[in-house]
Amino acid sequence: MFTQQSVCNLRVMLPQPPWTKSFNWNLHITLDGEERIPFHLLRIEAAKLFWADPNTYYLVESHWLLEGGYPGGTCYDLPFLAHVQNVEVEYQHGSDNRIGPLHDGIRDIRQDVVRNFWNTLKKRFPRVRRAVINQNWESLSDKDYNKPAFPCLKILVESCPLKIDVSAFVLEEASSLPENTTITLPTNKWQRSLYRPTLDGEWRKVAPCFNRKTILMPMKRFHGPVGEFEKLRYLRNRLALQHFALGPLVIEALDRHHFDEGRQEPFLCPESGCNAYFEKAGQWTMHAIETHNVPSIKEKRFDILPNKLRDAFERHESDLERKREEVAGESRRMFNEWNEEGGEKRRDIERGWMDQLENEEAWDTGTEARESELWKFFTMVMNPTWCGQ
Ligand SMILES: [Zn+2]
Numbered sequence: 213m214f215t216q217q218s219v220c221n222l223r224v225m226l227p228q229p230p231w232t233k234s235f236n237w238n239l240h241i242t243l244d245g246e247e248r249i250p251f252h253l254l255r256i257e258a259a260k261l262f263w264a265d266p267n268t269y270y271l272v273e274s275h276w277l278l279e280g281g282y283p284g285g286t287c288y289d290l291p292f293l294a295h296v297q298n299v300e301v302e303y304q305h306g307s308d309n310r311i312g313p314l315h316d317g318i319r320d321i322r323q324d325v326v327r328n329f330w331n332t333l334k335k336r337f338p339r340v341r342r343a344v345i346n347q348n349w350e351s352l353s354d355k356d357y358n359k360p361a362f363p364c365l366k367i368l369v370e371s372c373p374l375k376i377d378v379s380a381f382v383l384e385e386a387s388s389l390p391e392n393t394t395i396t397l398p399t400n401k402w403q404r405s406l407y408r409p410t411l412d413g414e415w416r417k418v419a420p421c422f423n424r425k426t427i428l429m430p431m432k433r434f435h436g437p438v439g440e441f442e443k444l445r446y447l448r449n450r451l452a453l454q455h456f457a458l459g460p461l462v463i464e465a466l467d468r469h470h471f472d473e474g475r476q477e478p479f480l481c482p483e484s485g486c487n488a489y490f491e492k493a494g495q496w497t498m499h500a501i502e503t504h505n506v507p508s509i510k511e512k513r514f515d516i517l518p519n520k521l522r523d524a525f526e527r528h529e530s531d532l533e534r535k536r537e538e539v540a541g542e543s544r545r546m547f548n549e550w551n552e553e554g555g556e557k558r559r560d561i562e563r564g565w566m567d568q569l570e571n572e573e574a575w576d577t578g579t580e581a582r583e584s585e586l587w588k589f590f591t592m593v594m595n596p597t598w599c600g601q
Contacts, residue, residue, distance in 0.1 A: 213243065214243055214244075214245060214456075214459070214505065214506050215243055215244050215245075216402065217244055217245070217348065217349070217350070217383050217402045218243065218244050218245030218506070219245070219402065219501055219502060220245075220383075220386075220402040220403050220404055221244055221245030221246050221348070221404065222245040222460060222501045222506065223498070223501055223502070224404070224421060224423065225241065225245055225246065225247050225460075226460055226463065226464060226497055226501065227464060228494050228497070229467070229471060229472070229493035229494045230493070231468055231472050235461075235464070235465065235468065236461075237461070237528055238250075238253050238454070239454070239457035239460065239461055240428070240450070240453035240454055240456075240457060241453060241456050241457045241460060242453065242456065243456055244348050244349075245460075246348060246426065247425075247426060248271065248426055248427075248428050248453055249425055249426065249427050249428065250427075250428045250450070251292075251427055251428060251429055251430045252430070254268075254425070254427055263295055263296065263297045263298075263339075264297050264298070264341070265298075266298070266342070267423065267424045267425060268298060268424065268425045268427060269298045269299065269300035269342075269344060269424050269425065269426050269427065270293075270296045270298060270299055270300065270426075270427050270429050271300050271302060271426050271427060271428055271429070272286075272288070272293075272299055272300070272301055272302070272333075272336075272337075272429075273286075273301075273302050273304055274301050274302060274303045274304045274307045274329075274345075275304050275306070275307070275310075277301065277329050277332045277333055277336075278307065278310045278311075278325065278328075278329055279577075279578075280328065280332055280578055281332040281333075281335065281336045282576050282577045282578045283432075283573055283574050283575070283576050284569075284574065284575040284576045284577035284584065284586055285577055285585070286432075287431045287432060287434075287442060287445075287446045288429045288430070288431065288432060289429065289430045289431060289432045289433075290336070290432065292429050292430055293336050293337050293429065294337070294338055294339065295339065296337050296339065296340065296429070297339050297340060297341045297342065298340075298341065298342040298343075298344075299333065299337050299340050299342070299343045299344075300343075300344050300346055300424070300426055301333075301343060301344070301345045301346065302346055302348075303345050303346055303347040303348075303365060305349060307364065307365075308351075308363075308364040308365075310322075310325055311325050311326060311329075311364040311367065311368060312363060312364040312367070319363055319364065321363075321364070321367055323371075326367060326368055326371045327371070329368065330371060330372060330373055330376075334373065334376075340376055341375075341376065341377060342376070342377045342378075342379075343372065343376050343377070343378045343379075344378070344379050344380070344381050344406075344422070344424075345365060345368060345369060345378070345379075345380045345381070346380075346381045347362065347365055347380065347381070347382050347383060348381075348383050348404075349383060350383060351365070351382070351383075361382075361384070362380070362382060365380055365382070366380075366415055369407075369409055369415070370409050370413070370415070372409075378408070378409065379406050379407060379408045379418070379422075380406070380407045380408075380415075381404060381405070381406050381407075381422050382404070382405055382407060383402055383403075383404060384402070384403060384404075384405055385401055385402065385403070386401050386402060386403040403420065403421075404420075404421055404422065405417050405419070405420055405421070406418050406419040406420075406421070406422040428450075431443075431446055432574060433574075434446075436564060436567075436568045436572075437561055437564040437565050437568065438564075438565055438568045438569065438572075438575050438586060438590075439568075439574075440542075440546070441546065441590055442586070444539050444542055444543055444546075447535075447539050448536075448539055451532060451535055451536050451539065454532055455532055455536075458525070458528075458529065459506040460506060461525075462514060462516070462517060462525065463496070463497055463500045463501065463506065464497065465517060465521050465525070466482070466496060466516060466517060466521070467493060467494065467496045467497045469517075469518060469521060470490070470493075470496070471492070471493030471494075472493070478490055478491045479496070481496070481499065481504075482516035483504050483516070486503070486504070488503070513526075514526060514529075546594070547593075547594055549561065550594040551594065551596060565581075565587060565590065566581050566582075569581035569584050569586065569587060
């Protein structure tokens, strides 16, 4: 289900008229309404690729950097990272507690953790010039006005090495409602803002928004039993991002059906009980995002679309389902082998895992093989009592 803050992200993310690009069946978005562009699609989209393009950022997760950036902790192709100049760090839940663990309600800022974070980032991205730390969730200390907002994120940003141009992209309560909003919903209370540290140690809002392309870097080569397992995890995540995009795509498709390519066909809101009437391109898109939640549109299985579009969406969805079933089938095969009677296959698999974890740099997580998070996660998932089965 889309989160409440997804509304402020979707408002920016969904294409607005005039639609200059063709309809993007390959849209990937998160449940927070942020677009992710797989690298291979970027190459198709843009003839020229500029590493230094100031609006193109390559995504990396904060946990990976906070854990030391070991090769085994990521599915990205590490040699690729060496080219990247603009890094977007997804500041994940739990990062605050790594940087400033709470002791009796007071944050004890770990300068060593902050230093390691930047050292790891510089090591993995030796050409980095710009970094944006993206916190797309509500900072709890935000609620308590006696405390500064984003205490850990702020310290992280302020500790950035001088030669990196750093900013923080945060989620905060809206100071005013967005333009053209007619209805006030709880979902409208959020906005995204870009902050930068200034030379006098302040932290200043520089933009009410931040439009950029966020690229998913290419995956590493998956081989051996560890690679086979990790590849499934990676594919599952990618397919989920495409699945989440179905609702927003339905919204865009309907708007374009009535108003794209010179058409002027006003229409009534297709949601039952709603009397909104759309006379201009883009009105329905904003209305659907802000007034009707996107998931309900998706759950009605494309019923609000004209026949031809509905068929296209059904084909697209079954294509995604088929890919998902392939991944699930592969997972089941692994599970069955691991749990086969006699345990002979299990011993083989375990030997293969240990061999890779002990000897291959690609799967190094900085720990002993048996202590590796990769191994712990694998054995947890393979256990028949695991609730995810
Ligand atoms: Zn409506």
